Amino acid sequence: MEKVSFVIDDALAFIVRAPLVTPFRISTGQHDELENVFIRLHASDGACGFGEAAVATHITGETVAETLENLQSAASALRGRRITDPAAVCREFAPAFADNHAALAALEMALLDLSSRVQGIPLYxxxxxxxxxxxxxxxxxxxxxxxxxxxxxxxxxxxxxxxxxxxxxxxxxxxxxxxxxxxxxxxxxxxxxxxxxxxxxxxxxxxxxxxxxxxxxxxxxxxxxxxxxxxxxxxxxxxxxxxxxxxxxxxxxxxxxxxxxxxxxxxxxxxxxxxxxxxxxxxxxxxxxxxxxxxxxxxxxxxxxxxxxxxxxxxxxxxxxxxxxxxxxxxxxxxxxxxxxxxxxxxxxxxxxxxxxxxxxxxxxxxx
CATH class of the missing domain: 3.20.20.120 (Enolase-like C-terminal domain)
Structure with missing residues (x-):
């Protein structure tokens, strides 16, 4: 991944809910609605990056509450920070999400989304x-x-x-x-x-x-x-x-x-x-x-x-x-x-x- 530079002037973690067409049933449980945690990173130049943590308690044991708390903590730590190597920042935060990989995925997603938007290229x-x-x-x-x-x-x-x-x-x-x-x-x-x-x-x-x-x-x-x-x-x-x-x-x-x-x-x-x-x-x-x-x-x-x-x-x-x-x-x-x-x-x-x-x-x- 190429180096890029931007400053995160605001970060916000929040819960998003959406109804399902039909319950999503598997052998170990089911989803009756989408209830995930999103994070938005706003750069000083106006660009935004978004990430999503999909919480499947019946599969991973993670909860929406802990995921929201962890992403709020990460958001607080990122406010005002200049990012020059998004991948390095992702690796820096990874230990804090050792038991909450959905939150890690959301943070990585938001940083990579923002990085690619700043560079004007598709994420892929x-x-x-x-x-x-x-x-x-x-x-x-x-x-x-x-x-x-x-x-x-x-x-x-x-x-x-x-x-x-x-x-x-x-x-x-x-x-x-x-x-x-x-x-x-x-x-x-x-x-x-x-x-x-x-x-x-x-x-x-x-x-x-x-x-x-x-x-x-x-x-x-x-x-x-x-x-x-x-x-x-x-x-x-x-x-x-x-x-x-x-x-x-x-x-x-x-x-x-x-x-x-x-x-x-x-x-x-x-x-x-x-x-x-x-x-x-x-x-x-x-x-x-x-x-x-x-x-x-x-x-x-x-x-x-x-x-x-x-x-x-x-x-x-x-x-x-x-x-x-x-x-x-x-x-x-x-x-x-x-x-x-x-x-x-x-x-x-x-x-x-x-x-x-x-x-x-x-x-x-x-x-x-």
Whole structure:
């Protein structure tokens, strides 16, 4: 990242809420609304940078209250400060957010947004490509949340008609119903890519048996995400070994939230893919995880928590700049109502196009 100089004359952290179209249900809990913490950094030349912390207490244990407090403290420390190396400032603050990575992601996002706005360049240009060059167009999958078979069928039908061709199905609450839900999605979108996300809801043995039943129904998934509890490295490795050569990749999500855990996944060959999320690792550490995975032949997914258009668009810049992601799971704006559901570079079919991106992230949320 190039050096840049600006002075932060004001900083503000605040809570943002937005209604959902439908509850976002997974095996470990659900979101009934978006309640995230935003931070705005205002430079003396008038430019602003924004960041978002998506708090998923049922997944990470973080809370909105602690995230707001931590970002308010960071905002106070940044007021009046001249920034010449945004990445160095991000690293400086990282230890204070050791147990609150969503807040770290928000701070990094705001600093990088402001830096790229001051330079007059799109955010993606701050990231050095891993795969040779930026990749400015790509499509996201769409998530089929935990629910009834009819809900799964209706979701698949609706989004297939809009042009989606990759469906990520949440499983792990009721195996019999899960089986029928996956088969219903396959029926409604027969040519689609299937991704299953168990959110830690299975044991290794039960997961492999479940996949055998899907095989019998002609619904083999391309990717299986976090089938077992996050500390069950032996279970992950057993599933990965059993599925070698089958055409199904095993992806770590909850198990890999840091560079250290990514190293463990790589060194033990526990998985064949890794899901990077800003809210798990922060942004700069996410870059390091991506580089490590790519260097060791692991496939990469880019995901999100329940994030608004601000963080989702920032993640799209990240994917574009690094150019190395095989799977894009940046669909949470389709579950939101209102202005925060609108990314300027995402269309109704799930296609991101950053070829004409302006400076910064490109999303300016309203202050409360």
């Amino acid at each position: 240009r701050l990231f050095t490509p891993i795969a040779g060059q930026p990749r400015l167009t790509f499509k996201t999958d769409i998530t089929v949340v935990i629910g009834s078979v009819e809900e799964a069928r209706a979701t698949a039908r609706r989004f297939a008609q809009r042009g989606f061709d990759s469906f990520k199905i949440k499983i792990g609450k009721d195996e019999e119903q899960d089986l029928q839900r996956v088969l219903a999605v396959r029926e409604m979108a027969p040519g689609c890519t299937l991704i299953l996300d168990a959110n830690m809801g299975f044991s290794a043995q039960r997961m492999l048996a479940f996949l055998d039943r899907l095989d019998a129904g002609g619904a083999r998934p391309l990717l299986l995400e976090q089938p077992v509890p996050k500390q069950d490295w032996e279970g992950l490795a057993a599933i990965t070994a059993a599925l070698e050569g089958s055409g199904t990749l095993v992806c770590a999500d909850e198990s890999v939230g840091s560079l250290a855990s990514a190293r463990r996944a790589v060194e033990t060959n526990a998985v064949s893919a890794i899901n990077i999320k800003f809210m798990k690792s922060g942004i700069l550490e996410g870059v390091e995880i991506a580089r490590l995975a790519a260097a060791n032949g692991k496939r990469l997914m880019l995901g999100a928590m329940m994030e608004s258009a601000l963080a989702i668009t920032a993640s799209a810049h990240f994917a574009a700049g690094l150019g190395c992601f095989d799977f894009i799971d940046l669909d949470t704006t389709f579950f939101l109502k209102g202005d925060l559901s609108r990314s300027p570079y995402l269309d109704d079919s799930g296609r991101f196009d950053l070829t004409g991106a302006g400076s910064g992230i490109g999303v300016v949320p309203e202050l409360p």
